[in-house]
Amino acid sequence: MRSGGNGRRSVAIALASTVVFFVAAGVAITHAPGWPEVRSQFFDWHEFKATFPEVARAFLLNIKIFCIAEVFILAFALFLAVLRSLPGPVFFPLRALAIVYADLFRGMPTILVIAMLGFGAPALGLSYIPKSVTFWGIVSLVLIYSAYVSEVYRAGIDSIHPSQEAAARSLGLSRGQTLRRVILPQAVRRVIPPLLNDFIGLQKDTALVGTLGAIEAFQQSQIDTNATFNFTAYLSAAVLFVAATIPLARFTDWLVARDRRRRQAGGVA
């Protein structure tokens, strides 16, 4: 147990070392030979004020992409994880398929998948598939992130002790009922923090859809930059991305801390 005095002392030390660090870093940067140039190129206040509203409007598309992709990722990844947890030799092909899928889409750079689908699919010229690059960007993100998220789900499923399944099956519940009522509700609860972590990554990767030409925040800031030869518009986009991810990051921290408190409180499984 920390006493009050000790606590105040720790805060003071943390505060002092933080101030020293940032002052030193600030001095080093502002005394760099190229600083005046960088400052006018990246930190132009007027440019910031001029570009921010436009970039913020474009950022709404990032939020839209994120929200749509997230819903499909949560569902599709769960489906993949369940496929992979099916027992017995009968289900081997399905398990193998799920493993190949995860290997493939975790191995490929996101930007590559986005480029291939975003440029490739519309080029097929099929009238019955959408031509919108945003659509294909979302599809790519769903494909990639489902591979990651299915692994997270699977870790959660694996973490549930087999005795839970035995208890459920012994009551006469079918395999499906056991999964739905007993295994998944516990598994999902356990993996919420790592799931949110992946979604922080997804929030940022929505910017990659811009490479297809969709006018989202990054693409908009690039347009502004090209028009004025000033990079401050990037700063506008950066501020927006950070502002959007911080609440999610803090929420994740809070959940992790709560989970740890619960387990340390001596919960019996």
Add this chain to the structure above:
Amino acid sequence: MRNALAVERLTKSFGKHTVLEGVDLAVGEHEVVALIGASGSGKSTLLRCINLLEPVDSGRIFLAGEEITAARDVNRVRKRIGIVFQSFNLFPHMTVLRNVTLAPRDVLGLSRAEAEARATELLKRFGLAEKRLDYPDRLSGGQQQRVAIVRALAMEPELMLFDEVTSALDPELVGEVLQVIRELAQRGMTMVLATHEMSFARDIANRVCFLDGGRIVEEGPPEQMFSTPREPRTQQFLERIVAAKRL
């Protein structure tokens, strides 16, 4: 007397390790059979095989005369046999009431009202009525195990299996769980219990079976088994129990 349960020449091995080597056991209706023996003698595996939680290698299992050894529909068999485990295995994300009503609703197709009425009555009978809306981690080990018994009873099984249900409990909590089992015996429930509680086995069982090395080495009425065991291995086992002051 018709057999509620019959097991014939049951064998089961895990890899190279043989756990059951031809077990024969018949349990009459309303009979209480206690399985005793050292850890690893096959008591738990036998119970798990009866409930089809473990597939057997050979031998046959009959429930009320009907062979269930390789039953197509295991769920139909399991809803007739209740099992309670050493480690309770309550569902931690559900309240006590939900733990008890889950299978009656999902497996037996009872309405919510019917299932809750049945659960509430059982919980009341075993002194757990006030706990019905609590989560399992708020309960003592003894209370959790009693809920686990109630959860199995809510399926109205014709046979109950108890797998060392007091082994994970603090000594002062053992009594309340044994009391529940005693009440079930008085009401005529057919039961097979694997137990380390020798005095309880002597009190409650109609018949005691001593398992060693995957076989039932000796069986008989409790008075005879505990006072004049015939087999040397039974004698040795009971001597060790007495030496450990557990009998």
